[in-house]
Amino acid sequence: MKKLLTGFLGLLIICSLGCSRGYKIEGELSEAADGTKIALVPFAKYDVKPEAETTIEGGKFHFAGTVPEPRLYFLVLGDKEDYFQLMVENNSISVKGTVKKRPGNDGATTQAFDKMEVTGSESHNYFKSQMAVREGLNKLFEEKNERYADVQAMYGKARGEKDQARMDSIKNLPAYQDYVQAENAFFAEVEKRYNQVFEDNKETFWGPLMMLNLYSYFTSEVRPTFDAMSEEAKNSYYGKMVAEDLYPANRTGEKVPDFTTTDKNGKQCTLNELIKDKKVILIDFWASWCVPCRKELPNVKANYEKYASKGFEVIGFSIDKDPKAWAKALEEEGLKWPNFNDLEVSSLYKVKAVPTTYLIDNEGRLIADNVRGEDLGKKLEEILGD
Numbered sequence: 103m104k105k106l107l108t109g110f111l112g113l114l115i116i117c118s119l120g121c122s123r124g125y126k127i128e129g130e131l132s133e134a135a136d137g138t139k140i141a142l143v144p145f146a147k148y149d150v151k152p153e154a155e156t157t158i159e160g161g162k163f164h165f166a167g168t169v170p171e172p173r174l175y176f177l178v179l180g181d182k183e184d185y186f187q188l189m190v191e192n193n194s195i196s197v198k199g200t201v202k203k204r205p206g207n208d209g210a211t212t213q214a215f216d217k218m219e220v221t222g223s224e225s226h227n228y229f230k231s232q233m234a235v236r237e238g239l240n241k242l243f244e245e246k247n248e249r250y251a252d253v254q255a256m257y258g259k260a261r262g263e264k265d266q267a268r269m270d271s272i273k274n275l276p277a278y279q280d281y282v283q284a285e286n287a288f289f290a291e292v293e294k295r296y297n298q299v300f301e302d303n304k305e306t307f308w309g310p311l312m313m314l315n316l317y318s319y320f321t322s323e324v325r326p327t328f329d330a331m332s333e334e335a336k337n338s339y340y341g342k343m344v345a346e347d348l349y350p351a352n353r354t355g356e357k358v359p360d361f362t363t364t365d366k367n368g369k370q371c372t373l374n375e376l377i378k379d380k381k382v383i384l385i386d387f388w389a390s391w392c393v394p395c396r397k398e399l400p401n402v403k404a405n406y407e408k409y410a411s412k413g414f415e416v417i418g419f420s421i422d423k424d425p426k427a428w429a430k431a432l433e434e435e436g437l438k439w440p441n442f443n444d445l446e447v448s449s450l451y452k453v454k455a456v457p458t459t460y461l462i463d464n465e466g467r468l469i470a471d472n473v474r475g476e477d478l479g480k481k482l483e484e485i486l487g488d
Contacts, residue, residue, distance in 0.1 A: 125169060125193060127166070129198070130162055130199075131162075131201050132200045133202065134213075138201070139156075139158075139181070141156075158201075172190065174187060174189055177215070180212070187229070188226060191223050193222050195226075202214050202216045229311075232308065233316075235295050239295065300312060306332070307334075307339060310338060313344050320347045322348070325348050325349075360466070365440065373417075377466065380413050380464055381485070382469070382482060382485050383415045383464070387420075387459070388457055389420055403438075409482050412487070414486060417441075420441065421445055459471065
């Protein structure tokens, strides 16, 4: 009954919005400085241009337009200082809240949305109700980390000091083994609750939209979840987004986008300059905070040591928003290949999540994407020899 009611409510929201002529968003943000930029940006897997932009005057802003069905947007404050998710439907929508100041990574003050309230959008209310699953999981996550804070700190210290013997010793402690069990139980609970949301919304576009919001990236393991959704859901606007990621077209042989970037010393360089005289190049998008990225680096280093003299190059692009965190990670990892901190290049390559890698030849043509672990070594051996 619960599933039927949830699905019916989702359908009711869609059907009840079809006859309106368009949307009007009236915004009120107290404490926002006059002239502050605000943009309405469609939700997408990668950066897209704003659909509309304006400035806040007297604490107010206005947007108007039409949508074919309820669509998810971001309200973007200032120079991408903060984001607020808003389900837009063809109706008069009121958005009220406050703009507060907060310290930025570089010591400068930035702006942030606070105490946001939306009325006039039933689809927004429904979106919030389904996304509430995150709040419950965040609470469980915090409780778990608080319970095992001591053993996590102990292990983190040993890992930071690269003390393998100490790390192995800690792993044998009952407290650490309890922590591992709690970690596994938490992620099992995440999967259980997420799957319930997908099941409840599998008949309409809400299903794939929830997948896009609850997963930071897709793997082949979630294909059955998507495949179980209705044809309407799979062929919807958001269903096609999910399908594009889950069943990507083979782009082997296509040229990757050229770029111009700047290194930490201020020197500009292009893709063509970086791959000149090389045979095989791995473009690696990563981040200092990305655990899978950091775990893969020893494998990349080993292959670099083995094949660099034969024409193998690595070009690293961090998506860190904090340059200091990136610089610290570079020092910790001792990376010998060219590395850059450039979000524009990650946007150009439509990077949705890290790690993301592209293996290319010296003409910039794609050999393979997201090749890592043993597969990277096998591919390099195949091309460059042992």
